[in-house]
Amino acid sequence: MGYVYLPMGNSSVDYWGGNRSEEENEFSTSLVAIDVNTGEPVWHFQTVHYDVWDYDLGSQPTLVDFPRDDGSTVPAIILPSKQGDIYVLNRETGESLFPVEEVEVPTGGVEPDNLSPTQPSSGYHSLAFPNLEEKDMWGMTPIDQLWCRIQFRRASYKGMYTPPTVGQRFIQYPGYNGGNDWGSAAVDAERGIIIANYNDIPNFNRLIPREEAEERNLQPIYAGGDNTDSESDGPAEGPAIHK
Numbered sequence: 001m002g003y004v005y006l007p008m009g010n011s012s013v014d015y016w017g018g019n020r021s022e023e024e025n026e027f028s029t030s031l032v033a034i035d036v037n038t039g040e041p042v043w044h045f046q047t048v049h050y051d052v053w054d055y056d057l058g059s060q061p062t063l064v065d066f067p068r069d070d071g072s073t074v075p076a077i078i079l080p081s082k083q084g085d086i087y088v089l090n091r092e093t094g095e096s097l098f099p100v101e102e103v104e105v106p107t108g109g110v111e112p113d114n115l116s117p118t119q120p121s122s123g124y125h126s127l128a129f130p131n132l133e134e135k136d137m138w139g140m141t142p143i144d145q146l147w148c149r150i151q152f153r154r155a156s157y158k159g160m161y162t163p164p165t166v167g168q169r170f171i172q173y174p175g176y177n178g179g180n181d182w183g184s185a186a187v188d189a190e191r192g193i194i195i196a197n198y199n200d201i202p203n204f205n206r207l208i209p210r211e212e213a214e215e216r217n218l219q220p221i222y223a224g225g226d227n228t229d230s231e232s233d234g235p236a237e238g239p240a241i242h243k
Contacts, residue, residue: 015207031057031077045079053172080185082159082180096122100120101123106163127179154168157172157215171203180201183197183199
């Protein structure tokens with residue numbers, strides 16, 4: 001078809017989007033088909049709207065001839081996501097071969113007016129685990145487990161798309177390593193099997209207020225110069241990031 005397929009990252013910084021452009025909001029965390037003759041985008045399919053969870057498309061997509069019920073095939077592309085969703089798209093048009101539902105998700109946190117009230121969900125298949133519960137907290141000793149349960153209760157957690165918060169810790173699950181990540185998926189076309197790697201690690205994050213960031217000499221990523229602190233940071237008008 002003369003297309004190259006580019007799974008895009010989310011826009012920096014990972015957990016704050018207040019300084020992003022309209023183009024970033026349109027194309028970030030999307031699979032983009034580019035016409036190799038013109039360099040122009042032909043179509044794009046976004047798996048997260050206004051991604052402030054680092055749910056970029058780290059997995060390589062797979063080109064397949066996807067079977068139809070009538071025995072014919074359609075040129076398709078299989079796209080795994082960090083959330084665990086597996087999308088199957090017509091690689092000529094970018095249209096999903098299976099229903100994609102926009103599900104309601106929580107808003108709030110530091111950007112209540114910017115977060116999308118819905119996020120895509122694949123009707124083909126999802127590897128996502130159920131939401132975390134207090135009983136899932138683990139420790140090598142009963143005291144460790146008790147402390148994990150206390151931390152779980154103190155944190156903000158509203159499921160997969162928990163809005164990033166400042167001051168209070170928030171739990172991200174799946175974490176920014178997925179779900180499906182760079183390990184991607186393999187397809188056995190003869191036997192009709194998808195083999196997918198899945199990471200099952202939550203993250204325990206918080207955003208740092210700008211005042212605290214300045215006290216710790218954390219600079220915005222676009223400021224330049226030497227920033228020797230190992231923690232990530234956000235834009236001057238927004239919170240910094242602490243993982």
